[in-house]
Amino acid sequence: MLSEPNVQTALNGICPYFTMFPLDFPFGILKKQAKKGDHVLDPFCGRGTTNFAARLLGLSSLGVDSSPVAAAVTASKLVSTNVEEIMAEVRHILNARESCDVPSSEFWRLAYHHEVLDALCRLREAFLADCSTAARIALRGIILGALHGPKQKTFQSYFSNQCPRTYAPKPAYATRFWRKRGLMPEQVDVLAIIERRARRYFGTLPDADGTARLADSRKRESLLPTSSDERFDWVITSPPYYGMRTYIPDQWLRNWFLGGSDVVDYTIRNQIAHSNTGDFAADLRQVWRNAAAVSSGDAKLVVRFGGIADRQANPLDLLENSFANSGWRVFAIRDAGSAVEGKRQATTFLRSDTKPMAEYDFWALKDDGSRH
Ligand SMILES: C[S@@+](CC[C@H](N)C(=O)[O-])C[C@H]1O[C@@H](n2cnc3c(N)ncnc32)[C@H](O)[C@@H]1O
Known part of the structure; x- marks a missing residue:
């Protein structure tokens, strides 16, 4: 077990972001189970919660997101300055x-x-x-x-x-x-x-190698570690819930500040497909495969996933489908509670007409084909 550093966690709140998960989620897992020297990956890093948790514990990490706002916010949580x-x-x-x-x-x-x-x-x-x-x-x-x-x-x-x-x-x-x-x-x-x-x-924080990368995680090269001999030991992430595809238009002012247009741009680029459940699961599968290709033999993948009620798709079926032939074998699915119970992932984007659905944590191991 890694020891808990006596540091401030305020930096995690530097910029609000849709559908973030609580810091306790990746922090609790890594603190209990990660070893010194482990490398951590989040292929849908959003505001960089997983990366910040890794930093607090002195672990190196890579965060990848196709939203410029997400990549910039994550980067700000990984630097050392004053x-x-x-x-x-x-x-x-x-x-x-x-x-x-x-x-x-x-x-x-x-x-x-x-x-x-x-x-x-x-x-x-x-x-x-x-x-x-x-x-x-x-x-x-x-x-x-x-x-x-x-x-x-x-x-x-x-x-x-x-x-x-x-x-x-x-x-x-x-x-x-x-x-x-x-x-x-x-x-x-x-x-x-x-x-x-x-x-x-920007008070005193531990130093740890961390990289935020603006890229599409469906592309294999997007998840390559910064050093060629490195392998990820942990993948802790939360993909967009099926139907949540407005990350970039809903952040259009922040996106403007990063060089985007000064009018709302509704084009959806480099985001997981939400056209139908099959395409959605296939895109996720591609990301899981890419993550498996850069992870160590005993790596663990933990995915928090839920749904929004205006899309009639069962999140459990969707995610299970995405893991078929993905290079990962799911060994546990845990109920993470409903999105309105406490400070959960979906709470921040709920509009009055959008009811939350339950969230689940999927735990998977690298599937080397010999464990069947
Ligand atoms: C549920 S959010 C992640 C939130 C994160 N766990 C946090 O705490 O902030 C999902 C993220 O996936 C990103 N995303 C969607 N499609 C992507 C893709 N193809 N490649 C990389 N990131 C993608 C979205 O931009 C969004 O930031």
Whole structure:
């Protein structure tokens, strides 16, 4: 059993993300069962919960996701830097750069005070030119987390006009909402918001090798370890639930900050197919196979999976089907409780018309063909 480090876990909350699982889930498994020197993989890393758990325990990890927001948030949880470096970087960027590409539609004029938007555009362009240092990766994660959210009564914590924090509002709806209520964007103090967040998230944390990769896990090369002699001992993950395919459009503002369009882009690229249950299971199977190819002989795969009630598909059947000929043999399926009992995976994306279904944890071992 790995010992529990006496460190803060606040960094895991740097940016909200749909359908995240609780930190306790991967942390509990790794703390109890992983050995020193184990390598950890999450092929659907989302906001990087598994990778952050691995880091806390001093284990190296790779997180892969095809959403630019997920990859950027995960990367920010794996760097080692501090408040001073982050603040020096933001001051440097804001003093040095003139923004040239500032969106100007009514949505943008109502979403951000023009001086705040100007600062955000300068930061955006600086990161597009270079986001390779630990301080920049951390700063980018902080800004993604602060990009939109509710107005606070005491001190401002978000850059935007009144907004949800978990997903970005659609422009037409948001514009009507703000107009009807006479809500204008405030000239918030960008540096103060960043500094407060940097202090909250970037305290002392253990160092561990960690990589966040923006890639499609259905492609074999996407899951290759960073060093050729490395094999993964643990795969802990949660794929999208069948029917949840709007990760990128629902994060369109954060995606814009990472270089995406300044209007909502509904194209769904590099995401698991949700066209029918057969295609969905086949895509997942491909990812399990790719993971098996880069895992050690006694590796374990743990998958949390559930459903959303507006898709009439049994999550147990779906996932079991995806494991057929996948290179993994399921040895246990555990009930992880319903999505509304406690802080579960689906809770954050439930809209009023979407009822949760039960969640399950699937445990599998590498199937070398000899265990039948
Ligand atoms: C349920 S979420 C993972 C949440 C994660 N466990 C967490 O705690 O944040 C599923 C993720 O799978 C990603 N995804 C979907 N299709 C993918 C693909 N083909 N390759 C890589 N990632 C994909 C989505 O972008 C989404 O971030």
